[in-house]
Amino acid sequence: MVGRPLKKIQCESYTRGSKFTKQCLCKGYLKKSGFYRCKFHGGASTGPKSLEGRIKALRNLNFLKNKTEEEVQQWIKSKITEVSYRKKLSTK
Numbered sequence: 001m002v003g004r005p006l007k008k009i010q011c012e013s014y015t016r017g018s019k020f021t022k023q024c025l026c027k028g029y030l031k032k033s034g035f036y037r038c039k040f041h042g043g044a045s046t047g048p049k050s051l052e053g054r055i056k057a058l059r060n061l062n063f064l065k066n067k068t069e070e071e072v073q074q075w076i077k078s079k080i081t082e083v084s085y086r087k088k089l090s091t092k
């Protein structure tokens with residue numbers, strides 16, 4: 001085991017794979033709620049960032065399954081609202 005296992009604070013949630021009988025083994029961080037949660041259970045994930053990743057993820061949806069990459073790209077562009085577009089511009 002890597003690191004300092006005796007000092008490690010585990011994530012307090014239970015895994016779905018074990019039908020909520022086994023505790024998650026990841027390193028936990030203290031949340032505002034007072035519970036220790038890992039990066040997977042703490043809501044830290046922001047989803048796919050790059051365009052390729054977003055297309056790959058959206059391809060799993062039924063109504064985009066048989067579309068080409070360009071059609072999926074157009075669908076993503078149609079979903080981007082003006083507000084989120086301005087946010088993107090301001091961050092760059």
Ligand SMILES: [Zn+2]
Pocket residue numbers: 011012013024025026037038039040041
């Ligand atoms: Zn966890």
